Amino acid sequence: MAVTQQEIENRLWDAADELRVAMPEAQYSSVVFPLMFWKYLSDTWEHRHKEFLADNEGLAGLSAEEAHEIEYRDYQSFEIPFIHPGTVQQRRASWSSILATITQDGLGQRVRLSLQGIETANPDKFSRLFGSMAWTAEEVLPREVLAAVMQAMDRTPKMHEGNMSHDVLGGAYEYLLKRFSDGSGTRAGQFFTPREVVELIVEVLDPKANESVYDPTCGSGGMLIASANLLKARGGRGYTLKLHGQEAVPDTAGVARMNLFMHNLTQFQVEVGDTLKDPRFKKPDGSVKQFDVIVANPPYSLKWKPWTKDPRAIGGVAPQSSADWAFVQHMIASMDPKKGRAGVVLPHGVLFRGGQEAAIRQRMLDDDLLEAVIGLPANLFYNTSIPTTILVFRAPGTKAPERQSGVLFIDASKRFAKAKNRNILTDASIADIVTAYHSKFDADGNPVDPDGDGGLAVRFAPTTEIATNGYDLNIGRYIKQAATERDDLGTLIEAYNLARAERQKTEQRMLAALADAGIEGFDE
Template sequence: MAVTQQEIENRLWDAADELRVAMPEAQYSSVVFPLMFWKYLSDTWDHHHQEFLSDNEGLEGLSAEEAREIEYRDYQSFEIPFIHPGTVQQRRASWSSILATITQPGLGQRVRASLQAIETANPDKFSRLFGSMTWTSEEVLSGEVLAAVMQAMDRTPKMHEGNMSHDVLGGAYEYLLKRFSDGSGTRAGQFFTPREVVELIVEVLAPENRESVYDPTCGSGGMLIASANLLKAHGGRGYTLKLYGQEAVADTAGVARMNLFMHNLTQFQVEVGDTLKDPRFKKPDGSIAQFDVIVANPPYSLKWKPWTKDPRAIGGVAPQSSADWAFVQHMIASMDPKRGRAGVVLPHGVLFRGGQEAAIRQRILDDDLLEAVIGLPPNLFYSTSIPTAILVFRASGTKSDERQKGVLIIDASKRFIKAKNRNVLTEADIADVLTAYRSSFDAGGNPVDPDGDGGLAARFVPTTEIVKAGYDLNIGRYLKQAAVEQEDLGTLIDAYNLARAERQKAEQRMLAVLADAGIKGFDE
């Protein structure tokens, strides 16, 4: 009988809930995802092992080596090795084998040894997959709690292709990601981007069969998976995409790798490292590797060590106080020159902040690399309540003729519904944004079909107008209906301080004039 989505989700959450006595919800993912993936690998291996035994009943004369060769050639795609081979403690590094020892001391040590053995036996597939595994220490997670989690998870139906589809399995993984994010506050932003935002970006960029997709701050891999899912939903072959990601946090990179495997996506490479300081994807000559599609939701206004000399720094170097434009510069350098396009979510400040950021913005606009700015509602993300925008870039000279020498600006800041912890874009909202993005525009930059965008304010703004505005891309400057909320607190404080200083100067001049006229007594 087929396993329902609801059934597996409920069982997995029951397992996660056993951790409530040992750690805050924000840390659940570091335990649950490795255990879940281990069970998935073990169930899958056991399923194919039983198929091998059933198909080869008449081959009792096979030696152990011959049997192993046949099984791993024709049935298995990865190895579950033995731990402590050649000793009385020898046992297979599988879920069921270790579960049988659950009442014995040292459970965490056996779990750790099993996961490490799987990584070592499958270096091409599972190297560094399970992360740091600090939770296997008795000091971090007691054997009693770990046993309770494993027993609860064991009540989950068998996780193999003969019992459940990868759609169900991947959906369960996504369910846990979202559930952990809902309960973990700002930390969630490091590995989970709301799926409706991901969907919007991927729909705009429209990956095609056999293209490469790259996320330089990939978190849990959601944007890479969404690219494959979208292509499949549109009748394409999502499994043909070549997926690449880099993530600064090793444990989060492990979550991404497991997530991709759970979705039956195997053409991927996820590397660990700081993308700005140490980009891991490079050409043989040492230059930055280039891809067809680049997607990202980088950490906002990240303090960083600016480049001293780097070919990615077109237009200048982003200030130490904010790496926002540095991530954009990296993405631009990563675009394939013939068909590359990129979509990134950033705070509104990147549209109008001055100084070094203004110089970079000017260069990118002069080079006609920015295709569109899509203003999003506030409070969409787990890590911040500020409004954000999607910036869409195209490789030099690859914009469509009608999008040359200008920027399409769309305001979707009012399009959301309120959920428990944040605002949410609905499917209708996403559809309206996409309609506006794909619209034609008249000579004045207005949509040819003004009702076709679902009431969204949208306009194609020529670069000449943006230049006259000092390269300021503030949405409210070009769309009168744009939300007041787009101005972030920092901008308002700067404006206040400027006005206050001007007022003080005026008062000083007035007092000086009055004093010269012999009029005194004003309270300064």
């Protein structure tokens, strides 16, 4: 009998819910995902082991070494070793083997040894996969709670390809990610970008077969997976994409690796580290590696230690108070020079803030790297209610001729549906935004087919016009909305942003005058 999506999701949530007596919901993912992936690996290994035994009945004439060689050459793609080998405590580091010991003391230690053993036995595939595993300590998660979680999860149907597809398995993983995010409040933003925002960025960037895709702040890996899913949905081979990600939090990087495996995507590399301080993907000469498609939802307005000398600092160095433009600069440096394109979600402040950020913004526009600014609704994200924007960049000289020397502005700030905890972009809104992105424009920058954009406010503004506005990219400067009966939140925010931009320009003039007079230090 086929396993339904609903069935596996319900069973997995029942297992997660056993944790309610021991920890807040925001911490569930650190326990449930390693256990779920361990069960998936164990079920898969045991399924293939049975096939091996059935095909080699009795193993007549084979030594243990020969049998092992045949099994791992023809049947298994990873190894599940023994823990405590050569002792009376020896047992396979598999789910079923350890589950049989749940009534015995030291369960957490056996789980930890099993997960560590799998990592060690498969360094190319599973190195550092399971994160810190701090939850295996008895003082963090009592044995009886861990046992209850494992027993509940064991009621989930066998997680191998003979029993359920990777679409179902990956969908279940995504379900838990979203469920944990819904219950985690602001912490969810550390690893989960709402799927509709991910889909919009990926639709705009349109990854092709055999291309490389890179997310410098990959979280749970959703943008990498969405790239493969879009290609597959269009009849392409999603598994041909070469996926790369970097994540600062080791446990979250582990979540991403497990997520990719669950979706049957094996051509990936996820590294741990601070992308701005220590980019892990580099060329032999030490410069950052370049990719065809770059996607990111970095932490907003992150305080950071600015670069002193770094070739990524095109146009200047972002201020210590906000690394927003530093992430953009890293993405620009990481774009393939022939067909590289990048999409990044950032707060509206990047469009108009002054100082060093204004200098970087001007350089991006003067070099004609910015292709589009897409204004999103407020309250889309788990960790902030502010409105955000998607910036789309193209490698130097690779914009379409009709898109050169200008920027496309799309205002989708009113396109949302209200959900329980936040607003969401509907499929129809995503389709309208993508259509607007592909619009043709007349000499005034207005869409040739005004009905083809789903009623969105859209305009292509030449760089000369943007320059007259002091390189301010505030969407309201380029798209004039029809008067509304009353001011809504979005209108008030837009008016605030414009007023703030003017104030910051005045402040910059004041700081320049003070600097001329030998008085410095006010802008730090």
